[in-house]
Amino acid sequence: MTFTLSHFSAAVLFALFASTVFGITQRNTTREQVRYGLYCFALFVGGVFAAGWVMWLLRR
Amino acid sequence: MAKTSTEKAANAAAPEYPLTTIAIVAPIVGWLIPGAGHIIQKRYVRGLLLMISVVAVFLIRKGMNGRVYGPNGGDILEMLGFVGDLGSGVLYFLAMIMGWGQAAAAHASADYGKTFVIVAGLLNFIAAADAHHIALGKKP
Numbered sequence: 001m002t003f004t005l006s007h008f009s010a011a012v013l014f015a016l017f018a019s020t021v022f023g024i025t026q027r028n029t030t031r032e033q034v035r036y037g038l039y040c041f042a043l044f045v046g047g048v049f050a051a052g053w054v055m056w057l058l059r060r
Numbered sequence: 061m062a063k064t065s066t067e068k069a070a071n072a073a074a075p076e077y078p079l080t081t082i083a084i085v086a087p088i089v090g091w092l093i094p095g096a097g098h099i100i101q102k103r104y105v106r107g108l109l110l111m112i113s114v115v116a117v118f119l120i121r122k123g124m125n126g127r128v129y130g131p132n133g134g135d136i137l138e139m140l141g142f143v144g145d146l147g148s149g150v151l152y153f154l155a156m157i158m159g160w161g162q163a164a165a166a167h168a169s170a171d172y173g174k175t176f177v178i179v180a181g182l183l184n185f186i187a188a189a190d191a192h193h194i195a196l197g198k199k200p
Contacts, residue, residue, distance in 0.1 A: 005124060010172045013120060014179065017113040021183040024106050025190040028200055 008048065015044030083195035090188035092149040097191025110187045117180040118151045121161070126173020128152070128161030141174075147181025 005013070023037025082101065090097020095111030098104075121128075129141040145152050155161055161177065193199045 005120070005172065007172070010120075010124075010176075014117070014176070017117050018179065018183060020109055020113045021186060024110060025186050 011048045012045060015041050015048070019044060077196040077198055080195065083192055086195040087188040087192040090191040091147070091184060094149060094151070094184045094187060097188055098194065101191065101194055103194065110184075114148065114180050114184045114187065115151065117176050117183065118148055121173040121176040121180065122155075124173030124176070125163060125170045126161055126175070126177050127170065128155045128177055130156065141178055144178035144181045147183075147185045148177065149184060152181065 019037045019041035022040045023033040023035075027033045027036045086097040086101060088097075089100055093111075094114035095107040095109070098107030098110060129138060129145045131142055132138050145155075148155075155177075161173075190199070
């Protein structure tokens with residue numbers, strides 16, 4: 001089976017799974033783990049959008 | 061009652077987190093089978109989530125035909141790529157046995173796939189270290 005992901009979908013999947021691992025491993029309580037996982041996910045996806053806009057500006 | 065000097069010396073010498081058998085076994089099992097280091101310590105939900113995350117990242121790589129690094133002594137980045145890939149434990153050995161990721165990259169997504177498999181390994185290293193900390197008692 002072969003599939004092709006766009007750069008964006010690959011980045012979002014990466015963010016989802018990496019955030020899950022970061023949340024579980026870097027915090028102690030369940031509540032802290034969920035909050036940290038969501039924080040990491042937001043930073044990853046926010047970084048993707050920020051980098052996208054920077055590249056758009058550089059291209060102009 | 062005041063402690064004797066012998067008791068004080070014994071307390072000072074005793075490590076805060078003594079190394080137990082499970083503290084050695086858990087990270088090894090966790091490295092070989094992603095999430096299993098947590099599962100054997102009865103952290104079932106955490107273990108399953110870690111397993112799903114690492115296996116999913118690895119399978120995405122397979123779908124994108126990303127390269128899997130074999131043992132090598134060449135370029136430093138290739139050697140680091142091998143170390144990262146090796147972190148996936150049995151998934152890496154399975155990939156080597158099945159010959160996955162040996163073909164030349166045909167399109168851009170194969171390059172993402174190569175990165176995904178390295179990330180899967182590195183995430184699993186973090187999970188194995190976490191299993192070690194749980195076994196030591198540093199983490200609930």
